[in-house]
Amino acid sequence: MPNKPLSDIAKAIRQSNVASISALMFDQSDWSLRPGYCTETEYWDYKVTAPSLGAGSSEEWANLAKDVLSFHNHRGGVIVFGVTNGFEVVGHRSPLDSKLLNDRLRKYVGDKIWLDYHRLNIKEDQSHIGLILIPPRGPIILRFAKDSPCNNGKYLFKKGESAIREGDSSKLLKDVQAEAFEARSRVPEYSQVYAIDEPFYRILNPEYHDFIERTGPCQLLEKALQDPRTSVTQITGVGGAGKTALATWAVLRAYERKQFQFIVSTTAKDRELTAHGIQSLSPKLTSFESLLNSVLDVLGFPDYKQHSIDKKEKAVRDLLQNSGGLLFVDNLETVDDPRIIRLLDDLPIGVRALVTSRRDTVRFAVFPIPLEWLKEDEGVLFIKSLGHLPGLGFLLDLPDIECEIIRKACDGLPLAIRWAVARAKSASEAIKIAEAITNSGKLGEELLEFSFRRVFDSLTRDEKALLQVLSLFHQPQPSEVFYVGSGISQLKMQDTLSALIKDALVQRYFDEERNDYTYLLMPLTRTFVYSQVKSSGNLEADIRTRLKNYFEALDFTDPSERVVVRELRQGKNESENALVDLARAAERRGDITTARDLYEQALSRNPKNFKAAQLLAELHRHRFQNISDTLRLYEQAASCAPSTGSTRAKIYREWGMVLRSSGQIDASDRAIEKFEEAIVHAPDDTLTIFALAQGLERKGMYARAIPLLEKIVHHPYEDTRSKVRPLLLKCYQQQGDLMAVADLRAKILNQE
Incomplete structure (x- = not known):
């Protein structure tokens, strides 16, 4: 194999450039392999078909996990499905996509890597060439997170082992081999870990270019670090909310003011989201013992590190007693060592701790600071501060109104904002990318996984159930929606809602008309949770059925009682056309994914194209069974439909049909409104007449x-x-x- 093709594809893999990879490997006139690619190498591997998504396919997925880890630990690579052992391109049929792929592999390879699945040369029968793009590793090698299935007493790999690509083969690395390989191939970390590293003071290097002061959280944090009633200040929030930046800012200010006699900083951060995807990092805090060692190093007692763990703990507790120092522990939720929590819950008198975590971890003598989103003015300042970074100069002159569009689309999460603008070459492109994250969920899958996966997986069953119900709605909902939709008792529900609000996952609003609180998920959170709902079989249909039956009072058989109960429950007593044509053609031949993308492109060009909105609504309704997007699109179609005529009548009629089965509290009334509007413009339409009469x-x-x-x-x-x-x-x-x-x-x- 000549070196030039290898260097070309290696570069394309590093840049995540699938178009270049495809052009290098395939003659796109007939999609056959190009000369020089009819072999397997350290950068690519061919398979006839992807693993099955059905039961009994665990071994297939374990084998794929081994190949994925092998490429990742080498220099990255691609795995191509639909190519025979004789290097004939035959394509394959599979519903696999990036989310399904990562969901299946995560148990084996963990969450420190994100894999993109691409479909090339899609044919009418949905057969295609499948391509997994595997990014190169970061500073450390990745290891298996779980044992492979046991087959006749044998394991393909065990938790903690690893794998590496050698030539055209994936080689398993046992424990000792993995340690040796990691030792000789560790990537140097050139970034400075500590901004301050001197006797009695070790402070993490800030990750921000310019710190944007967030008035409320900044003032609260500085107050907390001086509060005599508490010993631990705990900043919580989803990934990318800016917890580490806020904490580091406060610690550096405390150092400048000589507020503490010493400061020990350590981080359990084991991954980061970069331009090349999720990358593994080597955490400084890995165990209770490593925390004790950090304290001993900073305070000048390195000899104590040779003692037993019990003696070290006693020595550290004695040193901390009435010391006037500060322990700063970053990303605490990553460390699976309960002894650290026990130490923080029982800190010696006279020492303070500052902790960042995605959820509450420390429980005693805590000053909690839930970190939410950037406010409007903070978002403007943050976005414009990014304009000083290479390639983002266009942000410096971005009007405030466009900054606000980006901030809202990204839920005000600093990481999400930075992720979106870093992929743009202009202001308009930055806005499109930001909006696409929540509109489709596809573009930002890796971002969503990084920000929400760990906190979602750490939730209790009841907490997940409430979020799943909330993810079905775009508007604030009263608490009874969760009570009915989730099946959780009312007592548990209130406690669970309080915990989710505290974690900044759920927002609470007061509804003056109802004289009660309503609840809503932010768009990014909703997009992530709803993707989990969609991948959980009939969960959405089951939730909507429970809601519909409740708010329609179908549990009452007497018609008179049902009317009264229904009223109580519902609170009544208090050039894009060418793209549309192409989309319809794709829909007729069964290529619904392409059809959806084309309809969305048409709406992107002209959001007032009611035909595109209506047809896309029907696609979501009948082919994707996505009721939430169907309702959103019908509302969009109705807002720009003709003022009179049969087209308006049909849009309102079908909007009403979807509404009445949506499970929303006021679905019946809203459906009747739509039918009444439809009948004005089509008075003899039998379907509308009957639907209205029925309602x-x-x-x-x-x-x-x-x-x-x-x-x-x-x-x-x-x-x-x-x-x-x-x-x-x-x-x-x-x-x-x-x-x-x-x-x-x-x-x-x-x-x-």
Whole structure:
């Protein structure tokens, strides 16, 4: 194999440039392998098909995990599906995508790597060439996070072992081999770990270029570090909220003011999100013993490190007693050693600790600081401060209103903002990238995994259940939605909601009309959680069914009682056209992914294109079964639909149809509103007439339903008549119109 192709593809892998990889490997006129690529090397591997997503495929996924780790620990690489052992490109069919791929492999390779799955040369039958892009490792090698399945008493690999690519093979590294390989191949870390490293003071190097003071959190943190009633200050928030930056800023200010007699800083940070993806790092804090050693080093007692762990702990506790010092422990949630928590929960008197973590970890004598999103003015300052970085000069002159668009689209998370703008070459592109993260969830999958995966996996079952229910809604919802949708007891629900609010995962608002609190997920959080819901079988359908049955009072059999209970539960008593054509063609041939992308492109060019919004809504409704996006798109279509005519009627009719089964509290009323608007513009449309009458009957408005049903009771189609007659008969009965009941029954008998 010539060196030039190897160097070319190595560069493309480093740059995550799939277009270049595809062009290098395949003759795109017929998608055959180019000369020189009909072999396997240290950079690529071919497989006939991807592992199955069904049960019993654990061994297949373990084998793939071995190859993935091998490439990652070498220089990165690609695994191509759809190529035979004879190097013939045959393609394969699989529903695999980046999320499914990472979900399946995470248990073996951990969460310190993100893999992108790409589909090349997609055909009408959905067969394609599958390509996994595996990024090169960071400073340390990656190891297996879990044992492979046991087959006849043998394991392919064990937790803690690793693998490396050698030529065209993936070689397993046992414990000793992994240690030796890591020792001789460790990538030097040139960044300075500590900004201050002198006797009695060791402070982490700030990760920010310019620190943007966040008035509320900054003042609260400085107050906490002087509060005589507490010994531990704990900053919590999702990944990328700026916890480490805030804590480091405060510690450096304390150092400048000589506020503490000594400062010991250490971090358990084991990964970071870079331009090349999620990279593994070598944490400074790995265990209780490493924390004790850090204290002994800073205080000038390195000889004590040779003692037993018990003697070291006693020595450290004695040194900390009434010392007037500060322990700064960053990324505490990463360390799986309960002794660290016990030390912080029982700190000696006269010493303070500052801790950052994604969730509450320390419980006693704590001053909690939940770190939320950047406010509007803070977001503007932060975005413009990034303009001093290479390639981001366009941010310096960005109008405040466009900064606010980016901030809101990124939930005000500094990491998300930096991630979005770093991928842009202009202001308009930065806005598009930021908005795409929450609109589709696809572009920002790696960002979402980095920010939310660990905190989501650490949640209790009840906490996950509440978030899953909330992820179905774009508007604030009352607490009864969670009670019904999750099945959690009301007592547990309130405690669980309080914990999620404290963790800045759920936002609380006061609804003056309801005179009660409502709750909402921020867009990025919602996008991540909803992706978990969509991958959990029928979970969404089950939640929506429970909500619909509750708010429609279907648990009451008596019609009169049902009307009263329903009212109580619902709170009533208090050139893009060319893209659209291409999308419709793709939809007809079954390529729904392409169709969706084309509709979204059309709406990106012209958000007022009601046809694109309507057709995309129907695609989400019938092919993706995504009710939330269906409702959002119908609202968009209706806002720019023609003011009169059959098109407007159809949009409002179908919007009402989706609404009435959505499980939302006021779904019935909103559906009736849509049907009433539709019937104004299509007064003889049978579907609209019947749907409106049905909705009115369910709300006990029999007098309004009767004339609508009488209009179509003699419809020429028997199927329609068979649905209309029983409903009309019921309305007559509820109104006490015995003559009409008798007359209708007689007509039914005569026609039979």
